[in-house]
Amino acid sequence: MPRKYHAVLAAAGELFMRQGYAAVSMDAVAKAAGVSKATLYAYLPGKDALLEAVVADRCAQMAERVGAVAVHDVALAESLRLLADSWLRFLLDPRSLRMYRMVIAESPRFPDLARRFFEAGPARGAAFITGWITEEQRLGRFRPELDPKVTTGHVSSLIRGDLFNRVVLGIEQPGEERIAGAVAATVEVLLRAFAVQPQPEA
Amino acid sequence: MPRKYHAVLAAAGELFMRQGYAAVSMDAVAKAAGVSKATLYAYLPGKDALLEAVVADRCAQMAERVGAVAVHDVALAESLRLLADSWLRFLLDPRSLRMYRMVIAESPRFPDLARRFFEAGPARGAAFITGWITEEQRLGRFRPELDPKVTTGHVSSLIRGDLFNRVVLGIEQPGEERIAGAVAATVEVLLRAFAVQPQPEA
DNA sequence: GTCTATATTTAGATAGAC
């Protein structure tokens, strides 16, 4: 699939993410990609296939960007802060938000698409956090009796927090301090819930 | 706005929630409501206004259904379990999920709609939880140094948990035990993070 | 592979009778 195929995927992706699948016409995609409509149909059998190709492409890109900062050679509080900070910022990235909105919206009609997104994004993030937890348990800083996978769900939910839900809905557009503040508050909770020796607050 | 107005809102709501705004035609709404298209335009100036009316209507309904179970005359663990269980089940209700998906999808193009949804749903739930926390603090069972509003974000995030994210994407369709298990695991974390006297596990 | 031009269907919206 040659020359302009990448331009088509990029243009279609941009439009689908911003306006939603149903609201985007093949004309609009062709125009944005600088291609004729007939070329679209030379590449792909139809609009559904275009969406699937776009999401597969974006998932591959996302899979490379996923991954928080894992550090273990500092105090647990700082290690948690770096993990939470990097992961939350990834979630709040406009690309992540647009992808999330679009996939959520179409998941009832395109379940495969939702699963692919989940595997490329949330599942990879979860696997990363599970690894981080396991290592911290080995270091004796994270409660050893907890199941790493179950705990990953709790940790990731706290990191995402209320802020993500508000931003997804456009209720809030957080600045630098807001994000840092949310992370700091979350770290306090994480320490109380998961650290071997609960540390007193400042 | 007389006789068939309710039927129009109900039919349009059902279609918008299930298929998304852009994918639903006015013809489809008219047919589903048992009404001619001209009648739609007698009620409302256009499709956008129909969406806004639908969401306003559903938000009013939702505002009545919102509200978890608040109990304070049992042990904190049981009180937490009831709160988490009722709230999570509300979130996982198909009506909640469809509304959430649709509003998320359209929030970039209809920010007012997202805000109305937020006020009718998540904000009311948060206010409820904040009240619950304040009462538990008064009873001396919930850590008194914590800010109730900030803590509400942490509590609600943990209740929602990983399960909600998976269900929204259609990754998982939880049965009774799955929900109960998720609630139980969450309660353990909530106790460690927020109870005045961390209780030993079973 | 890529284009222009077009076929066909369906969209949102309205006129006018009752």
Add this chain to the structure above:
DNA sequence: GTCTATCTAAATATAGAC
């Protein structure tokens, strides 16, 4: 208020030349 019938624009998809 409610209908049938219809207008106009825009949608998905394709034919056929290069």
